Amino acid sequence: MSRVVVLGAGIAGHTAAAFARSWLRRGDDVTVVSPRPDYNWVPSNIWVGVGLMKPSQVTFPLAPVYERAGIEFVQATARSVHPEGDLQTRAPYIVAELDDGTKRSVPYDFLINATGPALRFDMTAGLGPEGGHSLSVCLPGHAAQAAAALDEQVQRMRKGEHRRFLVGVGHGTCTCEGAAFEYIVNLEFELRRRGVRDRAQITWITNEYELGDFGMGGMHLRRSGYVTPSSIFNASLFAERGIDWITRAHVNEVAHDRVHYETLSGEEGEQPFDFAMLLPPFSGVGLKAFDREGAEITDKLFMPNQFMRVDADYTPRPPEQWRAGDWPSTYQSPAYGNMFAVGIAFAPPHAISTPHRSPKGTLIAPAPPRTGMPSAMIAKAVARSVADMVRGAEAPTQRASMAAMGAACIASAGANPFTGTAASMTVFPIVPDFERYPEHGRDRSRTFGEIGLAGHWIKILLHHVFLYKARLRPGWRWIPE
Amino acid sequence: MRAERRCTDHEKLAYVTTPTRLTVFMRTFLPWQLWRFAVINLKMIEIIARSHRSNPVRRQASDETLRST
Numbered sequence: 001m002s003r004v005v006v007l008g009a010g011i012a013g014h015t016a017a018a019f020a021r022s023w024l025r026r027g028d029d030v031t032v033v034s035p036r037p038d039y040n041w042v043p044s045n046i047w048v049g050v051g052l053m054k055p056s057q058v059t060f061p062l063a064p065v066y067e068r069a070g071i072e073f074v075q076a077t078a079r080s081v082h083p084e085g086d087l088q089t090r091a092p093y094i095v096a097e098l099d100d101g102t103k104r105s106v107p108y109d110f111l112i113n114a115t116g117p118a119l120r121f122d123m124t125a126g127l128g129p130e131g132g133h134s135l136s137v138c139l140p141g142h143a144a145q146a147a148a149a150l151d152e153q154v155q156r157m158r159k160g161e162h163r164r165f166l167v168g169v170g171h172g173t174c175t176c177e178g179a180a181f182e183y184i185v186n187l188e189f190e191l192r193r194r195g196v197r198d199r200a201q202i203t204w205i206t207n208e209y210e211l212g213d214f215g216m217g218g219m220h221l222r223r224s225g226y227v228t229p230s231s232i233f234n235a236s237l238f239a240e241r242g243i244d245w246i247t248r249a250h251v252n253e254v255a256h257d258r259v260h261y262e263t264l265s266g267e268e269g270e271q272p273f274d275f276a277m278l279l280p281p282f283s284g285v286g287l288k289a290f291d292r293e294g295a296e297i298t299d300k301l302f303m304p305n306q307f308m309r310v311d312a313d314y315t316p317r318p319p320e321q322w323r324a325g326d327w328p329s330t331y332q333s334p335a336y337g338n339m340f341a342v343g344i345a346f347a348p349p350h351a352i353s354t355p356h357r358s359p360k361g362t363l364i365a366p367a368p369p370r371t372g373m374p375s376a377m378i379a380k381a382v383a384r385s386v387a388d389m390v391r392g393a394e395a396p397t398q399r400a401s402m403a404a405m406g407a408a409c410i411a412s413a414g415a416n417p418f419t420g421t422a423a424s425m426t427v428f429p430i431v432p433d434f435e436r437y438p439e440h441g442r443d444r445s446r447t448f449g450e451i452g453l454a455g456h457w458i459k460i461l462l463h464h465v466f467l468y469k470a471r472l473r474p475g476w477r478w479i480p481e
Numbered sequence: 482m483r484a485e486r487r488c489t490d491h492e493k494l495a496y497v498t499t500p501t502r503l504t505v506f507m508r509t510f511l512p513w514q515l516w517r518f519a520v521i522n523l524k525m526i527e528i529i530a531r532s533h534r535s536n537p538v539r540r541q542a543s544d545e546t547l548r549s550t
């Protein structure tokens with residue numbers, strides 16, 4: 001009998017736990033340790049943030065789903081990993097903190113870390129909805145708060161006031177620009193739908209070197225006889241929607257009515273706002289690790305950014321020497337063969353977009369995104385490797401490198417069944433491989449994007465299908481990630 | 482619902498590619514979008530299938546696992 005413990009019940013952890021359960025024998029246990037009682041389909045938080053959905057439409061309670069599936073659920077926050085056990089026991093375990101502050105240790109034979117990101121609002125003064133001056137859509141509660149603030153602005157505009165909206169990222173090292181992009185175009189659409197667009201000034205602020213970079217170094221699309229960078233399409237959409245933009249920016253401070261920022265050219269600026277939705281930078285969640293004697297070995301398991309070291313090549317290299325082979329494929333810890341990290345929790349070897357520094361030395365560089373599809377595909381591959389290792393395989397049996405995997409992504413640009421649109425995009429591979437595809441690093445025939453109503457229908461379909469799948473309803477296994 | 486041009490930086494706008502009226506119309510033209518719905522779904526399915534293929538599986542161990550479940 002083996003015990004597989006999964007930390008985190010987001011897209012990656014939930015996928016890993018569900019597949020591990022279905023591939024392991026009855027006598028083997030699967031336990032999920034996660035702090036919140038609900039599953040959240042994060043991509044639809046955008047619609048909560050503009051008031052089109054309620055938090056209850058993007059979440060559901062995990063306990064009944066896990067009970068039905070035969071997965072043990074411990075609602076707690078993992079704090080530390082003890083991969084060698086301690087002086088009393090040689091069995092590895094994790095220590096988790098329950099809501100009431102009590103600690104509980106959970107032993108494991110295999111550990112899958114899927115704890116996602118820590119939302120680091122603290123890295124920029126005044127950033128974030130908890131004690132700061134900006135809003136967020138990272139969590140359903142944050143998104144509901146953004147929707148309420150939007151309603152208030154709309155009321156004021158209906159009375160004739162002009163309002164300034166600022167959307168983007170709140171630090172030079174943020175990732176998830178795609179999510180902020182979805183929010184700004186949905187916000188613009190919603191203001192039009194509510195008849196107040198003419199009283200709104202909308203500005204995008206980003207750490208991207210060019211629009212449409214999205215932390216993936218942008219992409220190149222074949223269109224009308226040209227291979228065109230995504231910056232052209234992004235700028236076009238913003239111009240069409242009347243959205244102004246500030247690129248190459250690091251937000252230093254969010255004051256109550258303006259942000260202060262610096263750019264790569266050394267310019268220092270400020271942008272006033274009445275409503276700001278700025279995503280935070282991410283780090284790992286800060287798990288600590290200890291050896292058998294109780295000495296701290298966090299550095300051995302985790303990178304300085306607190307994401308977990310896996311089978312990537314972490315040797316620091318200049319961007320011209322980055323290779324597809326630097327990216328991990330089994331997600332196994334090099335230190336302990338029974339530990340894996342999936343989704344946002346694994347440490348990428350380096351960025352995908354070229355990093356830049358301002359004259360003051362500030363790093364302004366989008367971190368690499370790990371979106372829903374790769375997170376789930378990696379989680380499924382790791383679940384299979386773990387199931388195989390429980391049955392005697394000596395090493396991971398599956399590979400899922402982001403440099404050999406594509407991604408399909410639908411970015412909503414306005415939610416309405418007849419007038420809405422979304423940008424449908426596919427890239428292959430996610431991490432450019434310049435050895436295989438010397439020109440732009442990606443297979444051009446499989447890297448595609450277009451805007452239209454069809455994309456919105458697909459986005460709606462995905463919302464329902466993925467929530468159905470996450471509820472582990474009949475046939476869930478056959479729905480692709 | 483027509484988008485209004487409110488971007489204040491006219492110099493920036495002068496260098497931006499903008500869609501023609503036909504392009505904008507086709508984005509919400511139902512018959513065309515029904516066709517695109519089918520095409521985009523097929524493209525995405527191909528990407529998913531290819532992603533599985535490009536990450537080769539060491540067949541033996543997995544197949545054994547599958548047989549025994």
Ligand SMILES: Cc1cc2nc3c(=O)[nH]c(=O)nc-3n(C[C@H](O)[C@H](O)[C@H](O)COP(=O)(O)OP(=O)(O)OC[C@H]3O[C@@H](n4cnc5c(N)ncnc54)[C@H](O)[C@@H]3O)c2cc1C
Nearest residue numbers: 008009010011012042043078115116179343344370371372
């Ligand atoms: C607003 C928004 C919109 C997005 N839209 C899209 C989209 O349209 N398409 C797309 O592909 N991707 C999208 N993404 C990205 C996508 O949401 C992420 O790729 C995905 O959520 C990553 O999954 P994950 O499981 O690694 O992390 P998460 O989903 O963040 O899950 C992490 C889990 O770990 C738990 N946890 C945290 N700390 C601990 C701890 N100490 N112990 C135990 N558990 C812990 C959390 O509670 C959570 O359950 C979006 C992201 C955001 C923020």
